[in-house]
Amino acid sequence: MNIGEAAKASGVSAKMIRYYESIRLIPTAGRTGSGYRVYSPTEVQMLRFIRRSRDLGFSVEKIEELLALWRDRTRQSADVKRLATDQIDGLERKVREMQAMIDTLRHLADACCGDHRPDGPILADLGHGVEHGSDCTTQQSGKAVPVQHFHSR
Amino acid sequence: MNIGEAAKASGVSAKMIRYYESIRLIPTAGRTGSGYRVYSPTEVQMLRFIRRSRDLGFSVEKIEELLALWRDRTRQSADVKRLATDQIDGLERKVREMQAMIDTLRHLADACCGDHRPDGPILADLGHGVEHGSDCTTQQSGKAVPVQHFHSR
DNA sequence: ATACGGCTTCCCATAATGGTAAGGTCAAGG
DNA sequence: CCTTGACCTTACCATTATGGGAAGCCGTAT
Numbered sequence: 001m002n003i004g005e006a007a008k009a010s011g012v013s014a015k016m017i018r019y020y021e022s023i024r025l026i027p028t029a030g031r032t033g034s035g036y037r038v039y040s041p042t043e044v045q046m047l048r049f050i051r052r053s054r055d056l057g058f059s060v061e062k063i064e065e066l067l068a069l070w071r072d073r074t075r076q077s078a079d080v081k082r083l084a085t086d087q088i089d090g091l092e093r094k095v096r097e098m099q100a101m102i103d104t105l106r107h108l109a110d111a112c113c114g115d116h117r118p119d120g121p122i123l124a125d126l127g128h129g130v131e132h133g134s135d136c137t138t139q140q141s142g143k144a145v146p147v148q149h150f151h152s153r
Numbered sequence: 154m155n156i157g158e159a160a161k162a163s164g165v166s167a168k169m170i171r172y173y174e175s176i177r178l179i180p181t182a183g184r185t186g187s188g189y190r191v192y193s194p195t196e197v198q199m200l201r202f203i204r205r206s207r208d209l210g211f212s213v214e215k216i217e218e219l220l221a222l223w224r225d226r227t228r229q230s231a232d233v234k235r236l237a238t239d240q241i242d243g244l245e246r247k248v249r250e251m252q253a254m255i256d257t258l259r260h261l262a263d264a265c266c267g268d269h270r271p272d273g274p275i276l277a278d279l280g281h282g283v284e285h286g287s288d289c290t291t292q293q294s295g296k297a298v299p300v301q302h303f304h305s306r
Numbered sequence: 307a308t309a310c311g312g313c314t315t316c317c318c319a320t321a322a323t324g325g326t327a328a329g330g331t332c333a334a335g336g
Numbered sequence: 337c338c339t340t341g342a343c344c345t346t347a348c349c350a351t352t353a354t355g356g357g358a359a360g361c362c363g364t365a366t
Contacts, residue, residue: 002312002313003312003313003314004312004313013354013355014312014313015354015355015356016353016354016355018314018315019353019354034313034314034361034362034363035313035314035361035362036312036313036314036362036363037313037314054353055254056254056257056258057251057254059352059353060352060353081262084258084261084262085258085262087258088255088258088259088262091251091254091255091258092255094251095248095251095252095255098210098244098247098248099248101208101209101210101244102241102244102245102248104209105209105237105238105240105241105244106241108237109234109237109238109241155343155344156343156344156345157342157343157344166323166324167343167344168323168324168325169322169323169324171345171346172322172323185331187330187331187332187344187345188330188331188344188345189331189332189343189344189345190344190345207322212321212322213321213322214321
């Protein structure tokens with residue numbers, strides 16, 4: 001199996017397979033005489049494992065741990081469970097942060113009539129913080145909350 | 154006001170102020186004779202506007218639009234409202250995706266006893282269990298859902 | 307033989323931010 | 337007057353995970 005076939009079979013792009021090899025997430029692939037990488041079904045399976053883990057939001061760093069557990073015959077399911085619940089906690093924290101942003105934005109949008117007046121409360125609020133007596137105080141201390149930014153893909 | 158004071162007053166790091174200038178999000182700052190950047194209260198206010206918008210999850214690209222509206226005296230509040238609701242929609246979509254990940258993970262974690270048995274269902278599911286003889290029926294669609302990855306900061 | 311498609315490596319780009327290094331500047335104190 | 341320390345400047349590098357592209361080799365079908 002060459003890299004293209006392995007990519008199709010695993011759902012991981014050839015580019016990413018090479019990348020995973022370069023960062024040693026996966027072992028160095030074997031080569032044909034002419035230098036083509038070759039993959040066994042076992043390696044494709046590992047790629048699928050990685051792919052699925054990425055789909056579940058695990059970072060490459062976490063996947064390294066998961067792979068170690070996967071390979072380790074002496075692993076204990078509690079270890080795996082801990083990784084999973086940590087991941088859940090992280091995701092839930094992010095969800096809460098985003099929900100807070102949504103609440104504030106909805107509050108601002110509701111106060112904005114969407115009409116043709118030359119000024120709405122949103123920009124004023126953004127510029128001056130709390131104004132108009134609005135209680136957009138979901139914004140806590142002066143310290144910034146780590147924020148995720150999203151680009152549509 | 155030099156860059157350090159402007160940073161403190163706006164909550165935007167000096168590093169990021171220079172970055173915003175370099176990408177032309179903010180106009181080129183004035184300089185003292187010796188080359189120090191100087192900031193007026195108006196510019197500090199713009200930085201605060203940016204900072205608050207970032208806190209609400211707007212990308213720099215979106216903030217460019219918001220700033221244009223902020224500066225444009227002929228702006229219509231409907232335009233601002235549209236940006237806000239678009240942002241809400243994007244955030245909600247991401248929340249739904251993450252919730253789906255959480256559900257899947259919780260399902261896996263619940264099925265995992267957290268005990269000392271040398272194997273749990275999580276790894277088998279992630280890897281499609283080929284190694285341990287289970288079938289591949291846990292596999293869903295081959296198409297990936299766009300996924301966010303989170304690093305704790 | 308030739309063309310096409312797949313493979314290789316290497317370099318570049320993304321978004322937003324932090325870090326570091328080498329050097330100039332300013333204000334206070336000896 | 338000179339030193340010290342805090343602050344400023346630019347420039348470069350790193351991060352995460354991924355895609356794009358070029359230049360060149362390889363394999364197969366016509």
